[in-house]
Amino acid sequence: MAEVRLNEVTKKFGNFTAVDRVTLEVHDGEFVVLVGPSGCGKTTSLRMVAGLEDITAGDIYIGERRVNDVPPKDRDIAMVFQNYALYPHMDVYNNMAFGLKLRKVPKKEIERRVHSAAELLGIKEKLKAKPRELSGGQRQRVALGRAIVRDPKVFLFDEPLSNLDAKLRVRMRAELAELHLRLKTTTVYVTHDQVEAMTLGQRVAVMKDGVVMQYDKPQTIYDRPANMFVAGFIGSPAMNFLEARLISEDGRLYVQGKGFKLLVPEERASDGLRASVGRDVVFGIRPEDIRTPEMVHGETAGRTFSGKVRVREPLGDEQIIYADVAGDEIVAKLDPRLEIEPGQDLTFVAMMERLHIFDKETERAIA
Amino acid sequence: MKATRILKRLPLHLLIITLAVIWLAPSLGLLVSSFRPRQDLLSSGWWTALVTPSYWSKFTLANYREVLTQQGMGRAFLNSFIITVPTTLLTLAIAALAAYALAWMNFRGRQFLLMMVIGLIVIPLQMTLIPVLRMFNVLKLSGSFPGIWLAHAGYGLPLMIYLLRNFFGALPRELFESAFIDGATPFRAFVKLVLPLSVPVLASAGIFQFLWVWNDLLVALVYLGGFEEVAPLTLKLSLLVGSRGQDWHLLTAAAFISMIVPMIVFLSLQRYFVRGILAGAVKG
Numbered sequence: 001m002a003e004v005r006l007n008e009v010t011k012k013f014g015n016f017t018a019v020d021r022v023t024l025e026v027h028d029g030e031f032v033v034l035v036g037p038s039g040c041g042k043t044t045s046l047r048m049v050a051g052l053e054d055i056t057a058g059d060i061y062i063g064e065r066r067v068n069d070v071p072p073k074d075r076d077i078a079m080v081f082q083n084y085a086l087y088p089h090m091d092v093y094n095n096m097a098f099g100l101k102l103r104k105v106p107k108k109e110i111e112r113r114v115h116s117a118a119e120l121l122g123i124k125e126k127l128k129a130k131p132r133e134l135s136g137g138q139r140q141r142v143a144l145g146r147a148i149v150r151d152p153k154v155f156l157f158d159e160p161l162s163n164l165d166a167k168l169r170v171r172m173r174a175e176l177a178e179l180h181l182r183l184k185t186t187t188v189y190v191t192h193d194q195v196e197a198m199t200l201g202q203r204v205a206v207m208k209d210g211v212v213m214q215y216d217k218p219q220t221i222y223d224r225p226a227n228m229f230v231a232g233f234i235g236s237p238a239m240n241f242l243e244a245r246l247i248s249e250d251g252r253l254y255v256q257g258k259g260f261k262l263l264v265p266e267e268r269a270s271d272g273l274r275a276s277v278g279r280d281v282v283f284g285i286r287p288e289d290i291r292t293p294e295m296v297h298g299e300t301a302g303r304t305f306s307g308k309v310r311v312r313e314p315l316g317d318e319q320i321i322y323a324d325v326a327g328d329e330i331v332a333k334l335d336p337r338l339e340i341e342p343g344q345d346l347t348f349v350a351m352m353e354r355l356h357i358f359d360k361e362t363e364r365a366i367a
Numbered sequence: 368m369k370a371t372r373i374l375k376r377l378p379l380h381l382l383i384i385t386l387a388v389i390w391l392a393p394s395l396g397l398l399v400s401s402f403r404p405r406q407d408l409l410s411s412g413w414w415t416a417l418v419t420p421s422y423w424s425k426f427t428l429a430n431y432r433e434v435l436t437q438q439g440m441g442r443a444f445l446n447s448f449i450i451t452v453p454t455t456l457l458t459l460a461i462a463a464l465a466a467y468a469l470a471w472m473n474f475r476g477r478q479f480l481l482m483m484v485i486g487l488i489v490i491p492l493q494m495t496l497i498p499v500l501r502m503f504n505v506l507k508l509s510g511s512f513p514g515i516w517l518a519h520a521g522y523g524l525p526l527m528i529y530l531l532r533n534f535f536g537a538l539p540r541e542l543f544e545s546a547f548i549d550g551a552t553p554f555r556a557f558v559k560l561v562l563p564l565s566v567p568v569l570a571s572a573g574i575f576q577f578l579w580v581w582n583d584l585l586v587a588l589v590y591l592g593g594f595e596e597v598a599p600l601t602l603k604l605s606l607l608v609g610s611r612g613q614d615w616h617l618l619t620a621a622a623f624i625s626m627i628v629p630m631i632v633f634l635s636l637q638r639y640f641v642r643g644i645l646a647g648a649v650k651g
Contacts, residue, residue: 052544073550085541089563098559099549150549 002063002076002153002186003028004049009058011044011210018044020210021058026203029184031177033201035191037233041210042190043158049188050079050156062154075154078147082159084139086131086146092118093127096145110149117145120179137168144176148183157189161196173199194234198222206230228282228363231356237287237320237331239356244283246276246357254302255283255355259326263302265353273357273367281366284356287320290332291349300349309344323348394626401619402426408615430620438611440621442596443603447628449512450587450599451580454519458527458576459569461520466531467557471543481532487525495522496589503590510594518590519583523576530575534568535561570639578629600625 004026011019019041026032034042047053049060051072060067067075078099086095093114100110118124121141131139140160147155160176161169177200180187191197197204198218205215206229214226225231231239244257246264253264253273262283264273293300307323307330319336322329323346332348340346357367399413404427407416416422435441468474469481499518500509508514538561546556562569584601591597598606604621611617 050544050548052547072544072548077548079545079548081541081545083539083541085539085545087542087546087560098546098551102550102555146545146549 003030003061004154004186004188005059005061006045006049007059007061009045009048009060010056011041011048011053012056018210019048022207022210022212024205024212024215026186026188029186031180031187031189031200031202033189033191033197033204034207035194035197035201035204035233036207036213038192039209040207042192042207044210045207046079046156046158046188046190049154050077051075076152077154077156078150078152079156079158080140080143080147080160082162084131084143084163086139086142088131091128091130092123092134092142092145095131095142096149099146099150113149113151114145117148120148120182121145136164137172140164140172144179148179153186155185155187155189157187159191160189162191162193176200194236198234206233208233224365225356226365228284228358228365231284231358231365235286237333239284239286240290240330241358242283242285242325242328242330243360244281246273246279246281248274248277253277255281255357257283257326258328259307260305260350262305262350262352262355264355268353268355268367270367276357276359276366280360282358282360282363284358285350286354287331287333289351289354290330290334291351292334292338293347293349294338295335296349303349303352304347305350306345306347309340309342309346312340312342321346397619397622397626400615401430401623402428403616404429405614405616408619430616431624434617434620434624438603438607438617438621439595440600440603440607440624443598443600444624446597447581447599447601447625450515450519451577453512454516454523454580455573455576457516458520458523459573462524462527462531462572463562463565463569464557465524465528466535467553467561469528469532470535470538471556472553484525484528488529492522492586496585500589509590510597512597515587515590515597518586519576519580522586523579527572527576530572531565531568534565538564567639570636574632574636574639577632581629 004024006022006024008021008023009019010017010021022041022045024032024045034045036042044053048055049062051067051070055068062075062077087098090098096114096117097110100113105113114127115124118127121144123138123141123145126134126138126142131142134142140163143160157176161172164172173196180200189196189200197206201218203216204218204221206213206221208229214221214230221230222234225234225239228241232241242257242260244255244260247254247256253269255262255264293304305325307325309321309323310329311322313320313322314336317336318333319338319340321332321334321340323332330348334340355367356365358365396413399417400408403413403416404425407425416426435444465484469477469484499521503509503514503518506514508517542560543556546560551559581599582601583599584605587599587602588605591599591602600621604618604625607618607621
């Protein structure tokens with residue numbers, strides 16, 4: 001096992017910069033997820049760690065060793081691909097044994113490792129089957145097995161679950177988490193799915209346009225997004241953004257915008273926020289932090305605003321309300337048992353202790 | 368419902384059957400004639416022999432015996448094999464390695480080399496006959512098996528490389544990347560991945576080359592002409608037409624001998640043939 005370090009790593013394809021000075025540290029045994037929309041450079045970053053892409057600038061370390069010029073086979077890594085990349089003409093056993101045979105591992109040892117990996121992944125009965133005879137989930141397990149038997153220093157996963165159907169994906173996600181608990185191998189995992197990122201990653205790096213926007217624990221990223229991109233990307237439905245202005249009245253701080261004027265709680269009125277009084281900002285609030293008076297115990301003064309309900313999406317355990325607030329749309333996640341009809345005028349309560357304020361120019365979080 | 372479908376297809380089927388009959392009739396005539404004694408062959412048509420059951424006992428293998436032993440067709444038959452089999456293997460081996468390099472290895476000038484190979488496909492081989500023959504004469508390669516192996520391989524390679532490269536190029540990139548991470552060298556990946564996965568296209572390329580070389584007269588005539596002991600069937604047959612032009616019983620038998628191998632090869636491997644051509648033409 002080993003840590004992985006990217007230091008100011010850049011990758012250019014011609015004039016296009018796919019990865020821009022990315023610095024990232026993955027601790028020994030840690031599970032790190034790179035997440036972002038397609039084209040954000042997450043897969044390219046992973047492929048550079050694997051040695052499948054040249055590095056334009058910067059350094060990559062695996063353990064103590066700088067691996068910029070080390071070929072993939074000598075980096076002691078194993079990679080699982082989105083389309084599994086199983087060898088179609090070999091049976092499951094040989095698919096898993098291939099890498100070991102190339103490394104001249106003794107036959108007995110190969111047999112032992114393949115069988116124990118097959119046992120671990122529940123594909124013991126399938127060792128003689130060819131990949132085309134397997135279901136998607138089984139293929140993915142074989143691909144995992146191929147990585148496990150090598151006992152590498154680092155696992156690299158490139159969207160390994162995106163070819164599976166929704167139900168199986170959820171199950172394999174849990175299995176991957178369990179596998180990591182057991183093997184404790186350093187893992188870098190690439191996905192565009194924020195749920196996978198949140199559930200699997202001990203730390204998550206959110207990427208956009210080749211740049212790491214934020215690298216932190218999943219809950220921190222959710223609670224304290226560093227900028228509007230991260231705030232909008234993580235969380236579903238996405239955070240509401242409303243243009244607003246910070247004003248100060250009688251020593252109290254308010255966020256005021258079209259159709260609302262909300263009091264900033266004392267504990268959130270930081271110096272940074274106070275310094276931004278009078279400036280144009282973006283007020284962010286997550287759908288679950290918008291409620292109705294019925295759902296709130298206690299004082300609602302200074303926290304309410306009203307809107308007209310446009311669409312209602314009942315989901316059983318919650319309902320999603322799309323409402324119009326002075327021409328802007330907001331999304332709220334409400335108690336499913338509240339009777340709400342489209343067209344209805346509704347009073348909302350904003351949980352202001354959970355507010356987010358972003359600089360309108362830089363889109364960075366102020367609070 | 369079913370009847371209308373059959374009716375709809377009837378014209379098409381009639382057309383296909385008619386074409387097949389037109390195509391097959393001469394070959395069938397050739398076959399029947401080759402079993403008839405000389406006098407009969409000259410006095411009545413082959414179809415009369417076919418429709419007269421009482422005649423069937425007169426069919427004989429004597430023509431074949433004479434052609435194979437006294438006219439040297441036996442030796443020529445063997446020569447055809449000695450020419451065709453090594454040529455096919457040599458062409459395939461070189462083409463597969465070249466195609467792999469052109470499809471999957473990164474080196475300077477790869478695109479240029481590929482364009483050259485594709486360009487060579489359109490150069491008529493007739494243009495090369497005189498210069499190559501001159502070179503062969505200097506190198507003492509004319510009239511020898513190695514000479515004709517090289518010549519045929521050279522003529523076959525551009526198309527073979529192109530065909531194989533397209534197929535190899537359509538193999539998923541991740542397979543190679545996975546193999547490289549697993550510890551394979553490019554050559555290992557070629558042997559362990561590319562070759563096993565390309566059996567259909569290799570077979571079809573092999574059949575192509577085999578049939579082309581086996582049926583070739585021009586190249587053999589130019590590089591082996593005048594060397595009786597290395598002459599293949601086609602060359603021998605054309606000599607036979609010249610020297611024994613009246614002896615239909617011998618010519619038909621000889622012609623059928625030269626046809627039999629391509630027929631066997633094609634019929635036994637046609638499954639690969641069709642699949643391989645499609646695989647090369649349509650990506651994936």
